[in-house]
Amino acid sequence: MAAELTFSKEIANLMYATHGNPIKDCFQCGTCSASCPAVEFMDHTPRELIGMINADLKEEVLASNTYWSCASCYNCTVRCPAKIDIADLMYSLKRYSIWRGQYPEDLIGPAFSESFVKMIVRTGRSFEPVLAPSYIFKYGTRGLIQEAQTATALVLKGRLPLLPTKIKRLENFQRMMKRIIPLGES
Amino acid sequence: MKQYAYYPGCSLESLSMGYHLSAIEAARGLGVELKEIEDWNCCGATAYFHVDELLAYTLVARNLAMAEKEGLDFVAPCSGCYKNAYFTNNYLRQDPELAEHINFALEADNLHINGTTNVRHLIEVFVDDIGFEEIKKNVSRPLKGLLVAPYYGCQLLRPRKDGEDVENPQFFEELMSAIGAEPVNFASKNRCCGGSLIITNRKAALDMVHVILHDAEKNGANVIATICPLCNVNLELYQHQVNREYGTEFSMPILYFTQLIGLALGITPGRLGIGKELVSAAPMLSYAQNVESR
Numbered sequence: 001m002a003a004e005l006t007f008s009k010e011i012a013n014l015m016y017a018t019h020g021n022p023i024k025d026c027f028q029c030g031t032c033s034a035s036c037p038a039v040e041f042m043d044h045t046p047r048e049l050i051g052m053i054n055a056d057l058k059e060e061v062l063a064s065n066t067y068w069s070c071a072s073c074y075n076c077t078v079r080c081p082a083k084i085d086i087a088d089l090m091y092s093l094k095r096y097s098i099w100r101g102q103y104p105e106d107l108i109g110p111a112f113s114e115s116f117v118k119m120i121v122r123t124g125r126s127f128e129p130v131l132a133p134s135y136i137f138k139y140g141t142r143g144l145i146q147e148a149q150t151a152t153a154l155v156l157k158g159r160l161p162l163l164p165t166k167i168k169r170l171e172n173f174q175r176m177m178k179r180i181i182p183l184g185e186s
Numbered sequence: 187m188k189q190y191a192y193y194p195g196c197s198l199e200s201l202s203m204g205y206h207l208s209a210i211e212a213a214r215g216l217g218v219e220l221k222e223i224e225d226w227n228c229c230g231a232t233a234y235f236h237v238d239e240l241l242a243y244t245l246v247a248r249n250l251a252m253a254e255k256e257g258l259d260f261v262a263p264c265s266g267c268y269k270n271a272y273f274t275n276n277y278l279r280q281d282p283e284l285a286e287h288i289n290f291a292l293e294a295d296n297l298h299i300n301g302t303t304n305v306r307h308l309i310e311v312f313v314d315d316i317g318f319e320e321i322k323k324n325v326s327r328p329l330k331g332l333l334v335a336p337y338y339g340c341q342l343l344r345p346r347k348d349g350e351d352v353e354n355p356q357f358f359e360e361l362m363s364a365i366g367a368e369p370v371n372f373a374s375k376n377r378c379c380g381g382s383l384i385i386t387n388r389k390a391a392l393d394m395v396h397v398i399l400h401d402a403e404k405n406g407a408n409v410i411a412t413i414c415p416l417c418n419v420n421l422e423l424y425q426h427q428v429n430r431e432y433g434t435e436f437s438m439p440i441l442y443f444t445q446l447i448g449l450a451l452g453i454t455p456g457r458l459g460i461g462k463e464l465v466s467a468a469p470m471l472s473y474a475q476n477v478e479s480r
Contacts, residue, residue: 037377095239125227161200173295181241
């Protein structure tokens, strides 16, 4: 049997379908970090994170908030001189950490993504208020009040319907998704 | 009347209904019909791609397949929807195995996709298909003296689609000039608004919004024009939180580019969904020389 996959190889496999070059091609120039509008909110810069992956520092990478701080602006991707699709790497790492159920506890991103998916499976469309419970309680009292005030103002302006819409062919839609992955009853 | 298969996307049903109303009105005023795709579903936004890629492609493909059936170009007003649709369509064309897998799923809704439709962002319809000359011809109330910060955001430009200028594009500025407004110098025009970090990492997103508002104000803009519902929501609805966090006093109107085009075509603000803002657009409306509005 082949030896166990190294972490860097695992991530490389996840990136197989993307159209950029392999992350092994990174020569640590730091253009990605310098181009990232969220870098100061990350515990490791994108450049460091790529170095950590290539050094197989799996636990450190899974403990990082870097990819959950990525807004998918693709500045890094379009500027990378090694033509690595770095934003897509961030997506891959999010998926990897959700599959493993391993991410820093204080993050909102993973729970938010999962409740988003459940909502789409149920109705076919996105409706903001349904998502609120996945994050609102992490905002603290002041944050909660601010959100409620904004929501009230939006309802008064007619910009926030009180009921979600559903697509009409919902049953077909749900069968369609089950053909891709077996979904539990939600 | 030229037709497009119009995919509004979820935001345009609620927070961004002003974009929906003004897109349809402004297009109609220029002889273009945005024909809404029947029974469309969510494009997966960014969150879905965090969880499962193939499922996300399938979601997008269902909408594309319906546009394909109509034989019309697929048009999205949201940059996120546009990016998802553009690349899904491309991958389907290039990867027969992926297409086969997705078509197996689409069968459950009696649909099939070949990847033959063209995916367009709404602003491309105005810039490339209608064109500046045609727009100028139809402007009845040029927005003279209005200083506009044209905000491109990210996903319209990035990742690169086909060789376009991702660092310093000019078409939005030219579009604003075509309706008589004056585009200001705006270095943050393609800097990120924070996207969904506004929910998942509020502090980071507010910082990003702050930079953009500051830049627009410093350059004297009366309004920031947007092309994406998420950019608009972040810049508008979270402006008061930026003010609280940074001790600033921004009160910068944020309008969709279609609302500005509509005003220049002489359409009344109410029909363009103007008046639903939490940051009032009233201060810039005088430039629209629109008697009915005052």
